[in-house]
Amino acid sequence: MRWTLLCLAAAIAAHSPATATENDEPPATVRDLLAACDSSDPAIKKQQCDGRLFAAMLTTYDSAERDLTYQLCSLPEGPAAFRSYEPAVIAWLRAHPEAQSMPARDGEQKAAVSLYACKKEAAH
Numbered sequence: 001m002r003w004t005l006l007c008l009a010a011a012i013a014a015h016s017p018a019t020a021t022e023n024d025e026p027p028a029t030v031r032d033l034l035a036a037c038d039s040s041d042p043a044i045k046k047q048q049c050d051g052r053l054f055a056a057m058l059t060t061y062d063s064a065e066r067d068l069t070y071q072l073c074s075l076p077e078g079p080a081a082f083r084s085y086e087p088a089v090i091a092w093l094r095a096h097p098e099a100q101s102m103p104a105r106d107g108e109q110k111a112a113v114s115l116y117a118c119k120k121e122a123a124h
Contacts, residue, residue, distance in 0.1 A: 026048060026052055026104065027049075027052060028103065029101055029102060029103060030093050030101070030103075030107035031100040033052060033053075033093070033104045033107070033108075034100075037053075050086065053089060053090070054086070056089070056109070057081070057082060057089075057112075060075070060108075060109070071118045072113070072118065073116060073117070074116055088115050089111045089115065093108075096111075099111075
């Protein structure tokens with residue numbers, strides 16, 4: 001899975017031109033992240049939304065692979081992983097206004113855990 005993600009990262013990096021924007025700082029809060037995702041400026045959307053969420057996805061996958069107590073299941077896999085991960089996280093963040101003032105990193109992680117946590121089976 002790690003090689004798939006690295007290949008996907010390389011493909012996205014090669015395909016997207018590096019563009020400097022006026023504000024190269026990553027979004028501080030979930031509200032800032034969602035504003036970047038809604039931006040009409042393609043450079044801001046690419047760098048501060050897509051780039052940020054792609055890095056969050058790689059971190060989530062790495063954590064799930066390294067830490068066995070990090071119980072995540074049903075993470076999207078393969079070349080289309082990011083195309084399903086990003087909209088799911090954005091939708092979750094939009095549906096949870098209480099997360100708007102959270103640091104972006106915390107909100108991203110909370111969304112991933114909420115979306116992909118392993119379901120516990122009831123004891124019989």
